[in-house]
Amino acid sequence: MTLAEVQTIHCGDCPIRHRAVCARCDADELEELDGIKYYRSYEAGQPVVWSGDQMNFVGSVVSGIATLTQTMEDGRTQMVGLLLPSDFVGRPGREGAAYDVVATTDLVMCCFRKKPFEDLMAKTPHIAHRLLEMTLDELDAAREWMLVLGRKTAREKIASLLSIIARRDASLTKDPTSGAVSFDLKLTREAMADYLGLTLETVSRQISALKKSGVIVLEGKRHVTVPDMRRLIEEAGDDSDGGFWG
Amino acid sequence: MTLAEVQTIHCGDCPIRHRAVCARCDADELEELDGIKYYRSYEAGQPVVWSGDQMNFVGSVVSGIATLTQTMEDGRTQMVGLLLPSDFVGRPGREGAAYDVVATTDLVMCCFRKKPFEDLMAKTPHIAHRLLEMTLDELDAAREWMLVLGRKTAREKIASLLSIIARRDASLTKDPTSGAVSFDLKLTREAMADYLGLTLETVSRQISALKKSGVIVLEGKRHVTVPDMRRLIEEAGDDSDGGFWG
DNA sequence: GCCTCATGTTGATCTGTGTCAAAGCTGACA
DNA sequence: TGTCAGCTTTGACACAGATCAACATGAGGC
Numbered sequence: 001m002t003l004a005e006v007q008t009i010h011c012g013d014c015p016i017r018h019r020a021v022c023a024r025c026d027a028d029e030l031e032e033l034d035g036i037k038y039y040r041s042y043e044a045g046q047p048v049v050w051s052g053d054q055m056n057f058v059g060s061v062v063s064g065i066a067t068l069t070q071t072m073e074d075g076r077t078q079m080v081g082l083l084l085p086s087d088f089v090g091r092p093g094r095e096g097a098a099y100d101v102v103a104t105t106d107l108v109m110c111c112f113r114k115k116p117f118e119d120l121m122a123k124t125p126h127i128a129h130r131l132l133e134m135t136l137d138e139l140d141a142a143r144e145w146m147l148v149l150g151r152k153t154a155r156e157k158i159a160s161l162l163s164i165i166a167r168r169d170a171s172l173t174k175d176p177t178s179g180a181v182s183f184d185l186k187l188t189r190e191a192m193a194d195y196l197g198l199t200l201e202t203v204s205r206q207i208s209a210l211k212k213s214g215v216i217v218l219e220g221k222r223h224v225t226v227p228d229m230r231r232l233i234e235e236a237g238d239d240s241d242g243g244f245w246g
Numbered sequence: 247m248t249l250a251e252v253q254t255i256h257c258g259d260c261p262i263r264h265r266a267v268c269a270r271c272d273a274d275e276l277e278e279l280d281g282i283k284y285y286r287s288y289e290a291g292q293p294v295v296w297s298g299d300q301m302n303f304v305g306s307v308v309s310g311i312a313t314l315t316q317t318m319e320d321g322r323t324q325m326v327g328l329l330l331p332s333d334f335v336g337r338p339g340r341e342g343a344a345y346d347v348v349a350t351t352d353l354v355m356c357c358f359r360k361k362p363f364e365d366l367m368a369k370t371p372h373i374a375h376r377l378l379e380m381t382l383d384e385l386d387a388a389r390e391w392m393l394v395l396g397r398k399t400a401r402e403k404i405a406s407l408l409s410i411i412a413r414r415d416a417s418l419t420k421d422p423t424s425g426a427v428s429f430d431l432k433l434t435r436e437a438m439a440d441y442l443g444l445t446l447e448t449v450s451r452q453i454s455a456l457k458k459s460g461v462i463v464l465e466g467k468r469h470v471t472v473p474d475m476r477r478l479i480e481e482a483g484d485d486s487d488g489g490f491w492g
Numbered sequence: 493g494c495c496t497c498a499t500g501t502t503g504a505t506c507t508g509t510g511t512c513a514a515a516g517c518t519g520a521c522a
Numbered sequence: 523t524g525t526c527a528g529c530t531t532t533g534a535c536a537c538a539g540a541t542c543a544a545c546a547t548g549a550g551g552c
Contacts, residue, residue, distance in 0.1 A: 070393040072483050078396040080389035091382060098386045121375050128374040129367050135381045136337060140344045142388040143326035147316040149395035150324040150443025154509070189530065197396025199510055204531055221517085221530065237318050400539065435500065448539055450501055467500065467547085 040111050042066075042103040048089070049101040057111045058090035064107030065186075069194065070099045079194040081142065084168075088134060092117050149197050152237055157196040158206045159235035162216065166226055182225040210235070286357050288312075288349040294335070295347040303357045304336035310353030311432075315440065316345045325440040327388065330414075334380060338363050395443050398483055403442040404452045405481035408462065412472055428471040456481065 040059065042048055048059070048066055061083050068081035068089075080099055083089055089101055092114035112120065121128045148160050165183065166172060172183040185192075189200040189207075196203065210216045215235055217225040226232050286305065288294055294305070294312055307329050314327035314335075326345055329335055335347055338360035358366065367374045394406050411429065412418060418429040431438075435446040435453075442449065456462045461481055463471040472478050 068389065070390065072393070072397065074483075076397040078393040080392045099389060118375075121378075122371045125368045125371055125374060128371060128378065129364075132367075132374065132378050132381060135378060135385060139381060139385045139388060142385060142392065143314065143345060144316065146326045146388065146392060146395055147318070147324040149392055151318065151322040188528095200530085201511080201532085202509060205509095208531075237320075434498090445540060446500085447502085447541080451539090454501075 040109045042107040042109070044103055044105050044107075046103050046107075047100060048103055048107070048109070051098065051100045057114070058088065058092055058117045059109035059111040060088050061085045061107065061109055064103060064105040066101055066103050066107055067191075068099050068101055077194050078197060079191070081138070087138075088131065154196075154198055154202050154206050155209065155235065156237045157198060158192075158203065158210060159215070159232055160237070161192060161196060162210075162224065162226070163229065163232050163236050166229065166232070178227065179229070180225055180227045181229060182223065185222045185224055286355045288353040288355070290349055290351050290353075292349050292353075293346065294349055294353065294355070303360070304334065304338055304363045305355035305357040306334050307331045307353065307355055310349060310351040312347055312349050312353055313437075314345050314347055323440050324443060325437070327384070333384075334377065400442075400444055400448050400452050401455065401481065402483045403444060404438075404449065404456060405461070405478055406483070407438060407442060408456075408470065408472070409475065409478050409482050412475065412478070424473065425475070426471055426473045427475060428469065431468045431470055 042064075044064075051071070063085055066083040066089070067079055068083065069077050069079050071077045083101070090111075092112075121131075148157055152160060165185070166181050169183045172181055174181050187195075189203045192198075193200040193203045207216075207218075211218050214227070215231055217227065219225070288310075290310075309331055312329040312335070313325055314329065315323050315325050317323045329347070336357075338358075367377075394403055398406060411431070412427050415429045418427055420427050433441075435449045438444075439446040439449045453462075453464070457464050460473070461477050463473065465471070
């Protein structure tokens with residue numbers, strides 16, 4: 001299924017609106033602006049927007065996860081953001097996207113084309129304000145990540161990523177007596193390397209090192225338990241009070 | 247002069263409005279919203295907002311330059327953004343700023359407090375839209391910089407920074423026959439290192455290396471001439487078509 | 493002029509991370 | 523059951539960039 005073939009389906013009842021656009025407004029605002037709400041579906045691995053394409057819509061993730069990546073000609077790649085449900089992407093009217101957006105799971109987005117989006121912005125100032133807030137949050141997160149990329153050691157980078165995942169991951173479990181936290185790493189070592197500006201070998205080695213010093217406990221390759229979050233945060237250097245994942 | 251002592255002066259005629267907030271709207275919009283426009287002045291080196299302070303206003307730079315930096319307890323610092331005239335900063339109502347904002351030259355800002363700012367956003371949707379656009383531009387620039395920090399070599403980093411400065415610097419001169427471009431580097435080697443996640447020694451060495459291979463010509467320490475921009479962009483790996491500086 | 497201090501350059505050496513290579517593990521599938 | 527492919531770990535080695543140190547340059551003040 002190519003980008004061109006993606007179905008565009010009108011929807012009269014977008015489940016995302018209360019979390020995303022309307023998170024701070026009265027319930028049913030959007031329903032009154034009929035004809036401007038759409039779904040789009042993408043399969044895992046499919047590009048949502050490819051760097052250089054016209055990005056002619058604004059979309060909010062309903063379900064699934066997408067990654068934002070930048071790539072150099074020689075193949076070096078850097079992940080620059082994640083889109084989780086309720087996050088936004090898109091610059092209607094902007095020539096050429098700045099980075100690739102790829103669905104890493106099956107993905108559903110609620111999309112607005114240029115004109116309806118501009119109408120929406122003009123008619124509902126509180127939605128415009130909420131969008132600005134969300135964008136500023138993303139900007140803060142991106143800037144925090146710049147410190148990780150520019151100044152932290154490999155070990156600190158891994159610890160930063162783990163502590164941010166631990167804070168953000170909704171499916172995490174917490175042991176009430178010990179306070180230990182566990183979660184599934186949904187990333188390959190290579191994906192982690194792309195977030196952190198490292199090689200996958202270095203990621204693997206540093207995870208082994210954190211395991212050996214007892215900061216984390218691994219079951220299998222992907223299930224992580226953190227016996228003491230403070231210890232992990234300490235390893236991260238400190239940041240870790242907001243972060244890349246929102 | 248401490249932050250608390252900064253004068254807050256009502257102004258009825260803010261010269262920045264057409265470049266910043268109103269860049270895409272009819273001329274005199276702001277004049278009709280009297281009583282919500284302010285100036286603030288800062289001396290070079292003075293903090294505008296210190297990380298952890300309440301950031302209780304939104305400000306647009308009228309003149310001067312400020313830097314945004316993040317610092318770790320052990321002193322490692324990473325520059326995460328620049329504020330040039332017409333740029334914005336601030337999150338009214340947000341507890342604690344995410345990073346330090348410091349005036350690096352004498353600085354004048356046009357500021358809005360929380361309430362007037364929210365009124366402005368509500369009453370003038372085209373200004374709200376313009377603010378969103380500007381914030382999205384900054385987000386794109388931050389993400390582009392993440393590629394530089396995470397994946398580029400020292401030499402590529404220097405070339406990236408120089409080509410971005412060459413594109414952004416208003417005071418640059420261009421030789422009409424040869425196409426050579428020259429400008430003054432307004433940054434110390436240390437500041438460049440903080441942008442690029444390097445040490446100042448590495449910055450110095452790589453500048454010398456670029457000079458030796460003829461990509462740039464130096465007069466004194468700070469005046470740079472680029473005989474062939476394509477050559478510099480090639481050295482940068484490629485990105486360099488938007489960038490950190492706006 | 494001379495001193496001082498901030499900024500910049502260069503050299504020698506060290507080290508963290510990349511690179512290349514081999515082998516282990518796990519789940520899918522025939 | 524065996525095989526295969528993708529992911530992960532681990533080792534040996536190389537190298538880019540950090541660190542430590544010495545010296546150069548240039549502007550400002552006396």
